[in-house]
Amino acid sequence: MSRLKLFSLDAGADFAGRVAAALGEPLARHEERCFADGEHKVRPLDDVEGADVFLVQSLYRDHCSSVDEKLLRCLFFIGALRDAGAARITAVMPYLCYGRKDRRTKLHDPLPTRYLASLFEAVGTQVVVTLDAHNLAAFENAFRCRTLHLLSESLLLEFALSQLLAEPRPLSVLSPDEGGIKRAEALREALSERLGRPVGCAFVEKYRSGEKISGGTLVGEVQGAVVLVVDDLIASGATLCRAVEAAHGGGAQRILALASHGQFSGDAFSNLSQLPLEAVAVTNSLPQLNLPQSFHLLDCAPLMAEAIRRLHDCGPVSELTL
Template identity: 80%
Template sequence: MSRLKLFSLDVGADFGGRVAAALGEPLAQHEECYFADGEHKLRPLDDVEGADVFLVQSLYVDSKSSVDEKLLRSLFFIGALRDAGAERVTAVMPYLCYGRKDRRTKLRDALPTRYLASLLEAVGTDTVVTLDAHNLSTFENAFRCRTVHLLAEPLMLDFAAVRLSSEKRPIVVLSPDEGGIKRAEKLRKVLGERLQRPIGRAFVEKYRRGEQLSGGTLVGAVSGAVVVIVDDLIASGATLCHAVRAAQNAGAERLLALISHGQFSGNAQADLARLPVECIAVTNSLPQENLSGNFELLDCAPLIAEAIRRLHDSGPVSELTI
């Protein structure tokens, strides 16, 4: 079996360090050089010849660099790993950019997920691992290389089961739009099995035109119920606010939100903190430095580490993806 090497570029080193600790492997060393003209160079300092290499790197915007800069650095580094003789390279990208534009809605629209897949494959990526892609079919169909789609569902399930273990009122799992119904339905089923009680279902009709949301009709019975809102991403927070208002207007008495990725663009975090929601739980697939109040953090690093362990050992990953 080839030796395992785990890398994380500087912008993702905090999360990469948590994955390394959960895996029981040190982070391998790399070098980044920046030049006066804005160009840069990356290379592994550890010997990777014949190694099974994993690069842990979410792709997101922050105050230091754009999504595109992180993507380009990741592509260059994967290429450098292959040139240095790595036997296999797996890109572990818990949050994968360009996932929301998953279909053409206007004439001559681009399909960024497909182009992103081509770029990763072109530099020699063997496997791409992500967590709760926005559209699973789009993610899987875009790539020709192997893909592994991990689920935050077990983390959400454990969190919700503890919070709701003594709840006597009806419980309803709500999708904030029709596109997330399947995701919410999966959690509804396992939550019902864990709590050994029936769990209701509901969704909110939502229509988007640019950044403007309309609709708001809630389909399902939530009056007097505890409502658990499930979604894959908070960006501006408009969708969650929309769902909370709809649930409140329909008579929900207690609200919780379980979200895979917390992007929190603009004033989203401050706006969401004012919502009448008991808690908003997000994973740390994206850096979360100042969460407080009604926000809760779900650590997905052990899940990522377990996926890496199984991929390296050629073990089954299906139970992490179903």
């Protein structure tokens, strides 16, 4: 491929800087301007004609801008990169918004992931990279361009091993709902292989209607065990709270929570602090400020950098998805 250019918008530049450092490439220059009427302008300042361009940007809400504002700026910037002659444009989005509504559950429900894919493709995105999509099948089926789905499993596994190597009690990996069983099972198998001992499995029954969550029945044996609750996202913390309460009620001796993305919206920190949770570990796919002492941050920037390196060098990249 032609020369590599790595960009990030102002929001998310800290994480992109970590990716750039791991990659050994500088962040390319760009300009963002806001106008008095609320509109904005974003453009590359470095020449991208004929370049292999990567935009590193998670899409999330913060105190400066909404998810939709970040999304629109990314789309406009990708359009500007295409118009400036970029040979290929890859959107590297560790956390990709609108992934949780992945199917129709009520009459006339929207399918935001599919609409999101159409928007990225319309402005010229040729590859989309993300980390632990909420629903892998929905993510892959929504896009017609190439997609690369990276896994945080190795990061979560190493953290779990650091906490459990000297643990003599039984171990169990718990999914907080039926939809996450496959994700939890993959970690359970890897953990069992690394430790050379059996690791149990369990899940918690969950039903959702709007913002209301019900269920809570524990399926599996956790009595006297050390339990790892594994999920893709901690948002309000409601799902995790129910899972921890179920595990504690089932007799778990230690409970740790592992998740790919830490959104921690609303009263999440307050709610989680009241649980019998020994530790919570999330990646830095979303920016984290002032985490409580029992929370641990796992750096996924090297993984993103390696994916970019392999894409630019034309592979092998598929092994990062397994």
